[in-house]
Amino acid sequence: MIVLKLGGSVITDKERAETLDGEALDRAADAVAAALESTSESLAEGLVVVHGGGSFGHHNASEHGVTTTAGTRDATAVHDVHGAMKTLNAFVLSRLLEREVPAVPVHPFSAGHRDGEGDLQLPTGQITTLLEEGFVPALHGDVIGHAGRGATIVSGDELVVELATSLEADRVGLCSTVPGVLDADDAVIERIDSYAAVESVLGGSEATDVTGGMAAKVRALLALEANASIFGLDELGGFLEGAEPGTTIE
Numbered sequence: 001m002i003v004l005k006l007g008g009s010v011i012t013d014k015e016r017a018e019t020l021d022g023e024a025l026d027r028a029a030d031a032v033a034a035a036l037e038s039t040s041e042s043l044a045e046g047l048v049v050v051h052g053g054g055s056f057g058h059h060n061a062s063e064h065g066v067t068t069t070a071g072t073r074d075a076t077a078v079h080d081v082h083g084a085m086k087t088l089n090a091f092v093l094s095r096l097l098e099r100e101v102p103a104v105p106v107h108p109f110s111a112g113h114r115d116g117e118g119d120l121q122l123p124t125g126q127i128t129t130l131l132e133e134g135f136v137p138a139l140h141g142d143v144i145g146h147a148g149r150g151a152t153i154v155s156g157d158e159l160v161v162e163l164a165t166s167l168e169a170d171r172v173g174l175c176s177t178v179p180g181v182l183d184a185d186d187a188v189i190e191r192i193d194s195y196a197a198v199e200s201v202l203g204g205s206e207a208t209d210v211t212g213g214m215a216a217k218v219r220a221l222l223a224l225e226a227n228a229s230i231f232g233l234d235e236l237g238g239f240l241e242g243a244e245p246g247t248t249i250e
């Protein structure tokens with residue numbers, strides 16, 4: 001099965017609070033629908049979609065000072081972040097449903113927690129059941145209960161890594177605003193097998209992003225069993241049908 005993340009910056013306008021990039025989301029939904037209609041082998045065991053927040057979660061989180069490690073015990077803060085992410089999730093689901101993709105929501109806030117070590121604990125019985133029953137579970141970056149700290153942020157990337165491991169994903173894809181991980185000359189690096197080799201070219205994300213930019217993604221994906229691809233929206237269809245576009249992280 002495939003775990004696919006749609007980056008928050010791809011499907012939203014990250015410079016404007018709570019603004020969808022409807023055109024980009026339509027293109028992503030078209031690619032998912034087309035791949036599910038084809039008899040693509042890599043999708044035979046199903047697809048789990050995870051999306052980021054873009055302008056729907058990060059602004060709320062930073063207003064309340066909540067990050068992946070700085071927690072809040074303010075219920076209003078939890079509602080603000082979770083509410084924004086559910087709103088975006090509803091947009092994603094409706095665009096997929098319009099194209100007859102059987103996408104259903106799984107909200108991490110209600111599904112998991114962080115333990116006292118800060119490690120994500122995410123039971124997946126509901127997700128495997130939904131997959132086996134032919135659904136496309138759609139999760140999202142969220143706020144999540146954190147033992148000893150109230151509630152903190154869980155990023156879409158963290159969910160992808162967790163799900164890829166626990167669901168034994170065959171392939172992982174991160175659809176991003178860039179065509180892959182870029183080197184100093186802005187050329188796509190085709191394969192990455194160690195962080196040290198790319199450390200010097202990976203900067204932080206420029207817009208408000210409480211969960212770290214490309215560097216954090218690469219680090220997390222290197223830890224996976226499955227190969228992961230980072231690619232732009234133009235390559236989403238190809239990825240879902242079996243290609244390895246953009247950067248492959250081994």
Ligand code: IPE
Pocket residue numbers: 006007008009051052053054055057058061081085140141142143153154155156157209210211
């Ligand atoms: C956003 O998730 C989580 C929040 C609630 C702040 P991500 O961190 O995965 O979102 P993007 O893809 O980087 O926007």
